Amino acid sequence: MLIEVDKVKIQRRGHLPGWFSTLPTLSISIKSNELSSPVITVKNRKECRVGLAFKANTPKDEIYLVLKLDKETMSLPLGIDSITTMVSFKNYKVSISCRAMGTDYFSMYEMDGLRLIAPNPHTPIPNIKKFSTYHSTKNNLIKRVLYNDSPYKVNPKTFETTGYSPILQNNVISEAHRYTLSLLEDGITTRSKEDEEFLRNLRRLRSSPKMFISIFFHVSLEVSRESILYSFYKLYANPYYKKDLYKRITVKFVGEMGEDHGALRKEFFELAGNELVQDRRFVLSGGLFDLATAEEMAEKIEPGKEVLSISDTEFYTFVGFFIGHVIFQQVQISVRFSRTLYMALLKKKGTYNDIANETLKTSLDWIKNNSVDQMEFVLKSGKKVTDANKEEFIEEFIYEETYGKRVGYPAMAHGFSKAVSDDIYNFQPHQLERLLSGVDHISIKHLKTLAIYRECTFQTEEVMNFWHILENSNEEFRRNVLRFITGSSSLQSIPGSHSECIVITHMNIQGFLPTANTCFRRIVLYKYKSYSELKNKLERAVKENGGFHFI
16 A cells, blocks of 8 residues: 655644644654654644655555644544545644555556566566565665566655666656656666766755655646646636645647647646747846847847736746746756856855956956055945955955846746745756756767667667667757657756656558657657658658647
């Protein structure tokens, strides 16, 4: 049995819901006959998400939800169901949402994996118990044993699996916890120090209760491709839907047949991000955001255009929340911002090297290396600048050049902080860019390591030609092909992680356009007379990929 505690709300009895004399401390855990979960403590919060998952040994175990508030303790028996229950303590009422599943979720996961790696989709699947069985639980990790006696471990909170060769994950887990780490056998994959630091920060961020995405609960958005950003803004701006913002979003495009198993959500946020930066408030006098360079922005953005009819402060706050929510939903956008913007979101101090104007840098160098006692300029406080306090002046000058002229940054940073946990501040600006938009270059060499082949091998003629086409194409086409296969043009390129794998299937039918199943990151290649025929048909398929009518 798998149990998940989603969220909790505390209310003082006999008073208005918003009134507290003091905020109590609530401890939450799950216990069975032999085991107990980690204890989650809620401090100084009236309402929050919990993000606690626990697996019992057998469905016959007696399972209890244990709540401890100050000196009072309550034990509630759990059955197989979704519940929101109210628990009364002496001075407080606690509302808590949880769900228990009678089936073994990890068995479901492995079953899907077996289907994906089976040589024939119609091949009967063996009894799952013969494939993998429960062994033990230690240090909050579940140990399971494969049919060949090879052990592996599962983290029941993050669903990270370690200790056996990679199989394509269940799509629900892949999307809800897409940063599955260490899927290869120990020692096979070596990562750079930069990758390791990025992954450490990522683990810390994903383990935060605020960033927990339930595998059981989601909110559905039915949207028109003509009003993608506005559809999300309506959800954001309506207080009634505030709680839905912290659920996994599934998307249905009006007039299209696609069912969202993750790919439509990726496309939705990528398109919303592209629409967001078309607003004229990205190119205010002096330059608010650098998408790449001021010249490129001037070419791409229509003067005077506002994508949302809201005040500037509301717009910048929404932009910050949107960027944070992209991270919360564990998707990426194709838009890239300036280092200064990432620093502002992370509340990091600007430095000399962050000033883009070389003339201003030269002026600061002169001030630093020469006496200014005889010069007539002042600090913000009005005090005259001297050799004794010129470092303070330099700091004020750097702040003004990096942040002060960009009036939207404070509101953006505020909106961003509402969507993510404080663990995000462990990231460096370049790491935030990687988290938000992936790497800036698609490596075909890395893509090849992620490929899983069905009905073909890497030596199949069409497969070899496919890789050759990508190797000889530009960055834009590579990203378009990646979007065609996966629903997103971004790739985080983490060595050893197969959450970004692609499945290449070959069918012995002549001349069809390549097709894709974005939900399972799969492309189907057919028989082609030549390299040129495949290239032309791949370009056509990618160009005509404007929805989920036929994919």
